[in-house]
Amino acid sequence: xxxxxxxxxxxxxxxxxxxxxxxxxxxxxxxxxxxxxxxxxxxxxxxxxxxxxxxxxxxxxxxxxxxxxxxxxxxxxxxxxxxxxxxxxxxxxxxxxxxxxxxxxxxxxxxxxxxxxxxxxxxxxxxxxxxxxxxxxxxxxxxxxxxxxxxxxxxxxxxxxxxxxxxxxxxxxxxxxxxxxxxxxxxxxxxxxxxxxxxxxxxxxxxxxxxxxxxxxxxxxxxxxxxxxxxxxxxxxxxxxxxxxxxxxxxxxxxxxxxxxxxxxxxxxxxxxxxxxxxxxxx
Amino acid sequence: xxxxxxxxxxxxxxxxxxxxxxxxxxxxxxxxxxxxxxxxxxxxxxxxxxxxxxxxxxxxxxxxxxxxxxxxxxxxxxxxxxxxxxxxxxxxxxxxxxxxxxxxxxxxxxxxxxxxxxxxxxxxxxxxxxxxxxxxxxxxxxxxxxxxxxxxxxxxxxxxxxxxxxxxxxxxxxxxxxxxxxxxxxxxxxxxxxxxxxxxxxxxxxxxxxxxxxxxxxxxxxxxxxxxxxxxxxxxxxxx
Amino acid sequence: xxxxxxxxxxxxxxxxxxxxxxxxxxxxxxxxxxxxxxxxxxxxxxxxxxxxxxxxxxxxxxxxxxxxxxxxxxxxxxxxxxxxxxxxxxxxxxxxxxxxxxxxxxxxxxxxxxxxxxxxxxxxxxxxxxxxxxxxxxxxxxxxxxxxxxxxxxxxxxxxxxxxxxxxxxxxxxxxxxxxxxxxxxxxxxxxxxxxxxxxxxxxxxxxxxxxxxxxxxxxxxxxxxxxxxxxxxxxxxxxxxxxxxxxxxxxxxxxxxxxxxxxxxxxxxxxxxxxxxxxxxxxxxxxxxxxxxxxxxxxxxxxxxxxxxxxxxxxxxxxxxxxxxxxxxxxxxxxx
Numbered sequence: 001x002x003x004x005x006x007x008x009x010x011x012x013x014x015x016x017x018x019x020x021x022x023x024x025x026x027x028x029x030x031x032x033x034x035x036x037x038x039x040x041x042x043x044x045x046x047x048x049x050x051x052x053x054x055x056x057x058x059x060x061x062x063x064x065x066x067x068x069x070x071x072x073x074x075x076x077x078x079x080x081x082x083x084x085x086x087x088x089x090x091x092x093x094x095x096x097x098x099x100x101x102x103x104x105x106x107x108x109x110x111x112x113x114x115x116x117x118x119x120x121x122x123x124x125x126x127x128x129x130x131x132x133x134x135x136x137x138x139x140x141x142x143x144x145x146x147x148x149x150x151x152x153x154x155x156x157x158x159x160x161x162x163x164x165x166x167x168x169x170x171x172x173x174x175x176x177x178x179x180x181x182x183x184x185x186x187x188x189x190x191x192x193x194x195x196x197x198x199x200x201x202x203x204x205x206x207x208x209x210x211x212x213x214x215x216x217x218x219x220x221x222x223x224x225x226x227x228x229x230x231x232x233x234x235x236x237x238x239x240x241x242x243x244x245x246x247x248x249x250x251x252x253x254x255x256x257x258x259x260x261x262x263x264x265x266x267x268x269x270x271x272x273x274x275x276x277x278x279x280x281x282x283x
Numbered sequence: 284x285x286x287x288x289x290x291x292x293x294x295x296x297x298x299x300x301x302x303x304x305x306x307x308x309x310x311x312x313x314x315x316x317x318x319x320x321x322x323x324x325x326x327x328x329x330x331x332x333x334x335x336x337x338x339x340x341x342x343x344x345x346x347x348x349x350x351x352x353x354x355x356x357x358x359x360x361x362x363x364x365x366x367x368x369x370x371x372x373x374x375x376x377x378x379x380x381x382x383x384x385x386x387x388x389x390x391x392x393x394x395x396x397x398x399x400x401x402x403x404x405x406x407x408x409x410x411x412x413x414x415x416x417x418x419x420x421x422x423x424x425x426x427x428x429x430x431x432x433x434x435x436x437x438x439x440x441x442x443x444x445x446x447x448x449x450x451x452x453x454x455x456x457x458x459x460x461x462x463x464x465x466x467x468x469x470x471x472x473x474x475x476x477x478x479x480x481x482x483x484x485x486x487x488x489x490x491x492x493x494x495x496x497x498x499x500x501x502x503x504x505x506x507x508x509x510x511x512x513x514x515x516x517x518x519x520x521x522x523x
Numbered sequence: 524x525x526x527x528x529x530x531x532x533x534x535x536x537x538x539x540x541x542x543x544x545x546x547x548x549x550x551x552x553x554x555x556x557x558x559x560x561x562x563x564x565x566x567x568x569x570x571x572x573x574x575x576x577x578x579x580x581x582x583x584x585x586x587x588x589x590x591x592x593x594x595x596x597x598x599x600x601x602x603x604x605x606x607x608x609x610x611x612x613x614x615x616x617x618x619x620x621x622x623x624x625x626x627x628x629x630x631x632x633x634x635x636x637x638x639x640x641x642x643x644x645x646x647x648x649x650x651x652x653x654x655x656x657x658x659x660x661x662x663x664x665x666x667x668x669x670x671x672x673x674x675x676x677x678x679x680x681x682x683x684x685x686x687x688x689x690x691x692x693x694x695x696x697x698x699x700x701x702x703x704x705x706x707x708x709x710x711x712x713x714x715x716x717x718x719x720x721x722x723x724x725x726x727x728x729x730x731x732x733x734x735x736x737x738x739x740x741x742x743x744x745x746x747x748x749x750x751x752x753x754x755x756x757x758x759x760x761x762x763x764x765x766x767x768x769x770x771x772x773x774x775x776x777x778x779x780x781x782x783x784x785x786x787x788x789x790x791x792x793x794x795x796x797x798x799x800x801x802x803x804x805x806x807x808x809x810x811x812x813x814x815x816x817x818x819x820x821x822x823x824x825x826x827x828x829x830x831x832x833x834x835x836x837x838x839x840x841x842x843x844x845x846x847x848x849x850x851x852x853x854x855x856x857x858x859x860x
Binding site: 358359362367368370374375376377378384386387388393433 | 715718719721722724725726728729730731732733734735736
């Protein structure tokens, strides 16, 4: 029982890695806490569901995030960019309004009842690990999350664009003065961020069912991860994601009250000690 | 010294992270005196102002207001003891009216007849007809005067002006300079004036102190300081 | 008193406006026959009080809280638990709920108001969700996810519960509470305290340089806003006889914020207007009613981008234009010259 919980916790944590890295990237570049991130995750899942109905899971896995990337680019171009001189709190509230619109859109198009997406045939069986039967799909999700984490870290660290992203996240003014087109960079990064949310949605769909309520919980979990992991730090977010996943699944069995509150207590502690991480002043 | 100086800065040094922003400076400002403080960028002028106002704790040295050692006191306590400052980057209350904020400042500094005092300051700075205007509706020059007004209420004993002429036209600068001279003489305020505009500084100051690299390189009568070789060197040909 | 936030500031004017508002409420209470409508209006009024609480924090401190539902729900839970577990009287429970939440907010305020910008918003989410999870998982104390039924004692402040629960009476009680909260805040903020908090909101550093100790004013505003929210929470617990973890959820705080922004936070009564619009939209949009949240979300975005003063600002602007005014006093004076 414990082993299964541990495993499930790691799987969810892995999913959170994909989710929260998108959130962290958007915040890093645009200083916007994207309240619509959970809704984008949900939208990606539902779009993936529909695409999968026609072309199967694997096409959906690529196509849905691509659609979400486009949504992200539009969001950046017509949302974040136009509001960038306003109080950041204003933009956050706009993303909150967007959350409601997207949730309603999903309910209107796909209805209110839960939908389930079939696990792709390739991964639809189980294997026995350490005496327990584990769904292969979930194992794949686990490795997928790790792969995304590694890929993003390498990209940020070693690619030219990654360098620009890190620079622009630290000091946007100087970076643009150096000739980097920060507007195009932002569109790209926000697009990547929303694509990651959509990707998480598609990946989650086969083992967590699709429901109109799926956006809210994962959003809060992402917030916890990004804050506790420390904003400048993707590796921090990765670690926090895994820890949160483990805490939730293990805690639900052993210490329900504490496990439910503990993440928020950590979040409170971090925000009290290092609020500048989240409210950081742009130069 | 029979009467205490409005301001005494004694061997103040501010070091942080290996940088010697201010490296042991000493000067005074008497009541009714306008002392200009000039120096190239990075010379330590802003830092010494921060040390005088209490925004930053000096690594060593003493700051005295009217003879009282205020080195350990904070910004609010020093304000209560008659120290006021204006800001290089206009620092006002955007969503309050001119009248409301100046009256608030007068009230807070404990001026006995604060309404009259606020009225007086607004009149002196030609802001009276703008009494009901929102601060963010004002023009740049008007906002600079408002910034100054917030410092002038309550008849401070020492006024620190951080580049008050920044961004003003030459006509506005002249007017502001006149206002300052009138106020300082009628209220007997000590003024420490940090400025880049050489004409202004040498025009209205009773004395001038020159900073370079955190140290005082010249101090005294404006004409003498102007002619001082090291000063000319520091400014590399500007404003001889 | 600053012009942009100008409203009715003279005590005499506030008194007149209060009397007028109470009269309107009385007319509604007496004149509306439909119990269902009265019940809806009661709910709207309770939420209006909640929104006013959230709004005053934004207006005076410039702070956006996503966690005020914690105060809302906490008030209900405190009252409910005291009545059920400790056999307190209704009056005691109400006073304890209001006082307890206010005290808690006061202490909490000293810690949280120092946190700047969006970090404060995230902090409020964390605090709110802590309470939400706490309430959900403490079955024995709070009834867990099922919520808590509150057996209000037979009389409350001398009024029998049967009387109180009549729709027009309940509405009037809640409406009176709303009007008194707004009037009370208006009076308080027309004093020097109002000017001090505005200065701290606009420019904290300069406020210190003119001699203001900036922590306490902000804490007091935070406490006031929590208190008003607790009033709403207590009334809600009274109105429905029930409190559940749902009333602690961050989405409830989010809804309140929407009402604040759409209604317009620059006027103390703006958030109340926003709440009314919110409830009206939900019940009167007809065919589109299903999409009311999205419509409100769109309204939120529209207001933020194009009309930051919200509906209340638009109404006031309209009123001024009709009277021949228009701009702020200052600009108008220049025009006159």
